[in-house]
Amino acid sequence: QSVLTQPSSVSGAPGQKVTISCSGRTSNIGSNYVYWYQQFPGMAPKLLIYNNDQRPSGVPDRFSGSKSGTSASLAISGLQSEDEADYYCASWDDNVVGRGVFGPGTQVTVL
Amino acid sequence: QVQLLQSGAEVRQPGTSVKVSCKTSGYTFDNFHVNWVRQAPGQGLEWMGWMSPNSENTDFAEKFRGRVTVTSDTSITTVYMELRNLTLEDTAVYYCARGRSYFSYWGQGTLVTVSS
Numbered sequence A: 001q002s003v004l005t006q007p008s009s010v011s012g013a014p015g016q017k018v019t020i021s022c023s024g025r026t027s028n029i030g031s032n033y034v035y036w037y038q039q040f041p042g043m044a045p046k047l048l049i050y051n052n053d054q055r056p057s058g059v060p061d062r063f064s065g066s067k068s069g070t071s072a073s074l075a076i077s078g079l080q081s082e083d084e085a086d087y088y089c090a091s092w093d094d095n096v097v098g099r100g101v102f103g104p105g106t107q108v109t110v111l
Numbered sequence B: 001q002v003q004l005l006q007s008g009a010e011v012r013q014p015g016t017s018v019k020v021s022c023k024t025s026g027y028t029f030d031n032f033h034v035n036w037v038r039q040a041p042g043q044g045l046e047w048m049g050w051m052s053p054n055s056e057n058t059d060f061a062e063k064f065r066g067r068v069t070v071t072s073d074t075s076i077t078t079v080y081m082e083l084r085n086l087t088l089e090d091t092a093v094y095y096c097a098r099g100r101s102y103f104s105y106w107g108q109g110t111l112v113t114v115s116s
Helices: none
Strands: A009-012 A018-023 A035-039 A046-049 A063-068 A071-076 A085-093 A099-102 A106-110 B003-006 B010-012 B018-025 B034-039 B045-051 B058-060 B068-073 B078-083 B092-098 B110-114
Touching: A009 A018, A018 A085, A018 A106, A046 A063, A071 A085, A085 B045, A099 B034, A099 B045, B003 B092, B010 B018, B018 B092, B018 B110, B034 B068, B045 B068, B058 B068, B078 B092
Parallel strands: A009 A106, B010 B110
Antiparallel strands: A018 A071, A035 A046, A035 A085, A063 A071, A085 A099, A085 A106, B003 B018, B018 B078, B034 B045, B034 B092, B045 B058, B068 B078, B092 B110
16 A cells, blocks of 8 residues: 555546646655656656656646645646656655655546 | 666566666766666556665665665666565566656666566
């Protein structure tokens, strides 16, 4: 069982906005930054959001992250077919020094 | 450009060990931690541990402590992850990833299959 909680799947039509939630605890999301990774089948994950809401160079501004308390969310606006992938939230947990934690992943389907 | 190039797929029997390498290039090796993340077939990502550039500091998830060793050869900017006493549940793709807090660059992954 993952320490962080995500919906197993979300879907939306092209052009719509979808939001993926990530719920944790005070010891992880509540005390540390949240990161988001995108993964296509058979490929390595790719960093999508860092430090809660920052986009690395090259990531479209359709992707946005936010955090409030012990929860975070990733929003994809103007959904495109190429956004169909798995999305993972991640953070660090202060209960155990140096422990990284991932959410179980959310599969995004473009209808 | 930054690259992390991992060694090829491995097949091991239960109870044995595997050592995966991660050759880094395109950046100053001493400036970044390297993490290891694995993904079992059809499953999500699982953080295993990290190593500081000079190998002096390491930390691992509790479930791997005592069973994993991470080392580096700075002369060839390569990091190694050895996992011992393998079980069927260790079958997974193993990734190395650069970063202290978040992972900006990832290796292509190494499939380790544990089978009797």
